[in-house]
Amino acid sequence: MQARSGNRIVRATVGLVAAGVLLAVLVWWQPSGLYLWFKALHVIAVIAWMAGMLYLPRLFVYHCEAEAGAQQSETFKVMERRLLRAIINPAMITTWALGLWLAWDGGWLMSGWFHAKLAAVIVLSGVHGMLSSYVRAFAEDRNTRSQRFYRILNEVPTFLMVFIVILVIVKPF
Numbered sequence: 001m002q003a004r005s006g007n008r009i010v011r012a013t014v015g016l017v018a019a020g021v022l023l024a025v026l027v028w029w030q031p032s033g034l035y036l037w038f039k040a041l042h043v044i045a046v047i048a049w050m051a052g053m054l055y056l057p058r059l060f061v062y063h064c065e066a067e068a069g070a071q072q073s074e075t076f077k078v079m080e081r082r083l084l085r086a087i088i089n090p091a092m093i094t095t096w097a098l099g100l101w102l103a104w105d106g107g108w109l110m111s112g113w114f115h116a117k118l119a120a121v122i123v124l125s126g127v128h129g130m131l132s133s134y135v136r137a138f139a140e141d142r143n144t145r146s147q148r149f150y151r152i153l154n155e156v157p158t159f160l161m162v163f164i165v166i167l168v169i170v171k172p173f
């Protein structure tokens, strides 16, 4: 068991170092079209982040119906933990890293739309933090919030996403 988790850590570290080296080489080399490649990767990461942020509160809604200790509740715990660790967290880090690079390389740092987008993304990251704390609460069978709360919370990332996409594509100011 310990050997398997040790292997996973080694593989994850090798993967992260390889990705870091590749990114560093690309940023240093600056091949033509790098901006568009990074923008494409940014949008892919955004899609993964948003998919997780929209699905996780849905899982909480169903998890509320399962009794603590029941098989169904344990299954939801595994699904929530994997969704958070394997998709939502890495997607958020990638979105942020590439988004900040695009802002710096594209000269958007002083643009009004970018400031508004940044504010909305900070709120979105705050919602991400809240969802992580609810995953922990469910994992320890100490959720106190209602299904209705999670249904309403489910709408917040949707609303922020619509606002962010309009800002970055229309650039109204």
Ligand code: HEM
Residues within 6 Å of the ligand: 039, 042, 043, 046, 050, 095, 096, 098, 099, 100, 102, 103, 104, 106, 108, 121, 124, 160, 161, 164, 165, 168, 169
């Ligand atoms: C995490 C912080 C983020 C930063 C710093 C950031 C920054 C940027 C920048 C500077 C661009 C390039 C704009 C251009 O070339 O016209 C961009 C593109 C884009 N971003 Fe983000 N972004 C972030 C998060 C997000 C999120 C959360 C979403 C969606 C929910 C999003 C959606 C998009 C889309 C759709 C594009 C492509 C726009 C186009 O090509 O017209 N970004 N982002």
